[in-house]
Amino acid sequence: MSLGLRIEGLRARIQRACEAAGRDPRDIELLPVSKKQPTALIREAAAFGFTRFGENYVQEGADKAAAAPDLGFVLIGPLQRNKAKPALQCFAEIQSLDRPELAERLRHLAEELKLIRPVWIQVDLWDEATKLGGCTETDLPALIDALGSDARLPLQGLMAIPPPEDDGAFAELAALRDRLQQELGQPLRLSMGMSGDLEAAIAAGSDQIRIGTAFFGERIR
Numbered sequence: 001m002s003l004g005l006r007i008e009g010l011r012a013r014i015q016r017a018c019e020a021a022g023r024d025p026r027d028i029e030l031l032p033v034s035k036k037q038p039t040a041l042i043r044e045a046a047a048f049g050f051t052r053f054g055e056n057y058v059q060e061g062a063d064k065a066a067a068a069p070d071l072g073f074v075l076i077g078p079l080q081r082n083k084a085k086p087a088l089q090c091f092a093e094i095q096s097l098d099r100p101e102l103a104e105r106l107r108h109l110a111e112e113l114k115l116i117r118p119v120w121i122q123v124d125l126w127d128e129a130t131k132l133g134g135c136t137e138t139d140l141p142a143l144i145d146a147l148g149s150d151a152r153l154p155l156q157g158l159m160a161i162p163p164p165e166d167d168g169a170f171a172e173l174a175a176l177r178d179r180l181q182q183e184l185g186q187p188l189r190l191s192m193g194m195s196g197d198l199e200a201a202i203a204a205g206s207d208q209i210r211i212g213t214a215f216f217g218e219r220i221r
């Protein structure tokens with residue numbers, strides 16, 4: 001299937017999900033996830049008007065950012081402390097901020113490099129002992145403290161990869177977002193929903209869906 005047809009199919013899915021949920025499709029951001037996809041295909045997607053792409057690995061993102069400096073790349077994969085500097089340099093936004101030490105490191109580097117990078121907090125409410133990363137609800141106050149409303153790292157919202165078998169996960173995330181919004185007195189967006197579960201995520205209030213395979217097809221490299 002061509003990229004154009006897959007994008008058309010996705011738009012139709014988003015439209016139907018929004019109709020069912022009484023939401024406006026214009027309120028849902030579609031972030032294509034281009035990990036393990038060649039830059040040529042990202043270029044093709046850019047021709048359809050997409051300007052920002054999710055990437056999981058710092059080195060891969062750095063290579064693509066160098067090859068396509070006119071596009072923006074968003075880090076959605078786990079970030080090691082020792083990769084914080086290249087990550088800040090090559091990504092337009094970091095969605096996988098998940099621990100206080102990393103927030104401190106990013107603040108220090110953003111100041112040193114004089115960079116502004118929007119960040120999202122990745123949360124894990126399910127204590128999944130996985131390598132996906134994410135801050136537990138218990139550790140969230142310490143992380144927000146460490147971020148300290150730094151103007152160089154403006155907080156955009158919450159990102160999560162909930163366990164696929166958990167039907168209530170998206171609603172839990174939405175409730176956490178609502179609570180945090182109240183507490184911090186600022187609007188926060190929700191990045192949740194992938195190729196297989198975007199409908200449920202939209203129904204629960206997602207603001208941004210991150211779509212890899214349903215957008216680009218199977219990952220190749």
Ligand SMILES: *Cc1c(COP(=O)(O)O)cnc(C)c1O
Pocket residue numbers: 033035056076077161194195196210211212213214
């Ligand atoms: C790979 C990935 C996606 C996209 O997954 P698909 O199932 O291919 O849509 C979204 N979010 C994160 C964090 C990912 O790592």
